[in-house]
Amino acid sequence: KAGVTQTPRYLIKTRGQQVTLSCSPISGHRSVSWYQQTPGQGLQFLFEYFSETQRNKGNFPGRFSGRQFSNSRSEMNVSTLELGDSALYLCASSLALSRTQTGGYTFGSGTRLTVV
Amino acid sequence: AQSVAQPEDQVNVAEGNPLTVKCTYSVSGNPYLFWYVQYPNRGLQFLLKYITGDNLVKGSYGFEAEFNKSQTSFHLKKPSALVSDSALYFCVARKGGGGNKLTFGTGTQLKVEL
Numbered sequence: 362k363a364g365v366t367q368t369p370r371y372l373i374k375t376r377g378q379q380v381t382l383s384c385s386p387i388s389g390h391r392s393v394s395w396y397q398q399t400p401g402q403g404l405q406f407l408f409e410y411f412s413e414t415q416r417n418k419g420n421f422p423g424r425f426s427g428r429q430f431s432n433s434r435s436e437m438n439v440s441t442l443e444l445g446d447s448a449l450y451l452c453a454s455s456l457a458l459s460r461t462q463t464g465g466y467t468f469g470s471g472t473r474l475t476v477v
Numbered sequence: 478a479q480s481v482a483q484p485e486d487q488v489n490v491a492e493g494n495p496l497t498v499k500c501t502y503s504v505s506g507n508p509y510l511f512w513y514v515q516y517p518n519r520g521l522q523f524l525l526k527y528i529t530g531d532n533l534v535k536g537s538y539g540f541e542a543e544f545n546k547s548q549t550s551f552h553l554k555k556p557s558a559l560v561s562d563s564a565l566y567f568c569v570a571r572k573g574g575g576g577n578k579l580t581f582g583t584g585t586q587l588k589v590e591l
Contacts, residue, residue: 394577394578406578411577466579
């Protein structure tokens, strides 16, 4: 079956612009989580969506937002980009039947965002 | 708040020798623990998970991990390392019973040499 698809793979933006990243989970997976990976901070949790509702949120400013559609595809948006937003953004898809789901997480290949 | 520590930034081992990548965690309640591997310019690949049950968990590519509740550790092991095992390894924790927020360790770069 198809894996987790993130688009685009690479993106270059200018400070102050906004950007939207997309994540299509594995068919049937209802939970999508987003992570930011940087050399200095490692992998940090941004937020999780389940059935179109944000269920968890990390410690990121309000410039970072997301949403999930009825087909479980998710988008994240970053407004007013800063140089420090340059990172690899990963999404993870999981089959979440309940809040206590114990399955694994499948990650996409990520979107490499460079802010100049 | 939950946290995961990987005390070694890099581990070097000769091919054919056993390898261990260390991980300790701090998670309230019963944790769910995972190991993922990341190759350059690629996403994270699942190796194994501990949810409950046997303390020794077997995963992909010959890797295994031992859950030790008293020492709050979840070390990754392989009896015989391969050059192709060279990659970045992440120990990951999730609080049992709620949501899908994962906490990652800082990663350990494994280098297997001939």
